Amino acid sequence: MKYTQLFGKTLRNVHHGVKSEGFAFLLRGGFVRSNGNGLFSFLPLGNRVIRNLKRLIREEIEAIGGLEVSVPLINPIELWHRSGRDRLVGNDMVRFQDRHGHNMVLAPSHEEAFVDLVRMGLRSYRDLPAFMYQFQLKFRDEERIRNGLIRTKEFMMKDAYSFHRSASDLNIFFPKVFAAYERIFKRCGLDVLPAESGVGYMGGEKAFEFLVPSSIGDDLLIECPQCGYRANKSVAMGLKDFHTDTPLELESVDTPGCTSMEELSNFLGVEKHKLAKTMIFKTMSGLVMAVVRGDHEVSKEKLSRFLGELVLEKADKQDVEQLGFVPGYLSPIDLSSSMPLVVDGTVAKSTNLVVGGNEEGVHLKNANFGRDFESPHVADISMIRPENKCLQCGGSLQEIRALELGNIFKLEDFYSRSMGLYFQEENGKKAYPFMGSYGIGIGRLMGAIAEQLHDKRGILWPSELAPYRFFLMGIGKSDTVRQKVDSIYEKFHTDTLLDDRKESPGVKFQDAELLGIPYRIVLSSKRNQEDTVELYNRYTRQSRLVKLEDIEKTMKELQEKEVLPK
């Protein structure tokens, strides 16, 4: 490619709102442009990176048997009725009607569409396993759009779905995808951390995320450096401490204006771990009350897991009042409602907690589980804190901010049962396949690579992802130099960006660094006299002189060899 024919110029600066350095380089280099909040165009250079990412991912997914297909971005809502997820997903999913008044959605994920596709080809156990993937847009009307490509409304995803005859077949297959994911991220030059994660509205039993530590990530990981335990904070387990005393008598106290744990703790002069926090959540089948200690947060993932159904959100004020509760002073004591009460283990074990009085401005001191309030549902529903110890080895835990790049879910037979996808077993009986689903966000991956792999001058693309492998330029007006440049370009033009601009060498050097092209080849009349060319390595910032007669051979070798910036 000749630079003069390339669309998308480099920029000297971006406005200071852009906090993410990697994203700033992507903008400055002319890789991407924003077209509105959370919406992006990929320019020729950026699109080449995307293409390379896809090629890399195809190689790894097809190496474990994946077949590439494509299902539509738009789904009839009917599909989502059948799985029941139309009621779980909420406002992330854009719904609309076509001109005939048919209800459609922009798919935020494609489990339903794949189940529907597989239905056409699945009759017998002999048709299993099936493993298919696609690169397809997802649309999620995100409430939290941020950091350029990291969190967008519309994004390309590699999503893969596997269908198995049995749970054990799925269990055998699952680690293969896990290993393929590790290879993919490694080839991208990223040190990812696999971690156990929640399942959200994807459903299913077990899930893992692949995350890269990053300050611009939205996830918190809990890790035990001693034994290697690692999980998303939303599902992480740990040894929680609790305090016990001799139970005292239940006592009412006036607590005007204390509707948060912070206020209550300050007002009473009592540490937060001696308070109990009572909250009401919505689920599809109704409301549920949860009690955790004042210094803890409810994990909706853990609560969902315990209930066996997705916890959607906090109940709103009106719902709470309608049930006869006083917002800010919720109490698990004297529950007249039939709503299930789930009590965190730490609350059940602690003594003399302060709980809401279910009366404006009143709390109750010395509440004790088993005496003042009771429930058969005692479970771990609170998030652990970094100061808690590892459940497996007792070691100290640490909290890591990280960015999720991919995930893998064991969906079991949730979708096949709800959507009626079945096959005939050897014995003639009907059976439902066990499913896995496996995603990687392509744009986010590109953003994460730019974020992780850059220096002051620009991006450091791994060689197999770089838009071009060679940046070729000549210095001076010498005709012989130009001819030699042209002759090299001719042989390597598909993998070379030839900077044929009438710019000073400095400008070209700067842009070559910014674009992160791994090798820069410079010919000049000065060097030309010695019949040598300069070969510069973007990662090491070292250059060496190669004899002109050897340069093509050297370039061929460099084309064959994949290199990471580290």
Add this chain to the structure above:
RNA sequence: CGGGGUGUAGCCUAGUGGCUAAGGCGCCUGCUUUGGGAGCAGGAGACCGCCGGUUCGAGUCCGGCCACCCCGACCA
């Protein structure tokens, strides 16, 4: 969705209520220059986000709307 911030030329910015809205980058023309974002000369490019108000006079003050950016959103 909540809080905060910002909207001035393609990009980044300056601009006490007062003349014809300023600078840098980029762009166009010509010449010079060719090893780290070159020099000289000339030139084009702005309904100052939109609507309304205050005022003799608004880019500037007030109100509303819109867009974008940052932060927060489970602690009722």
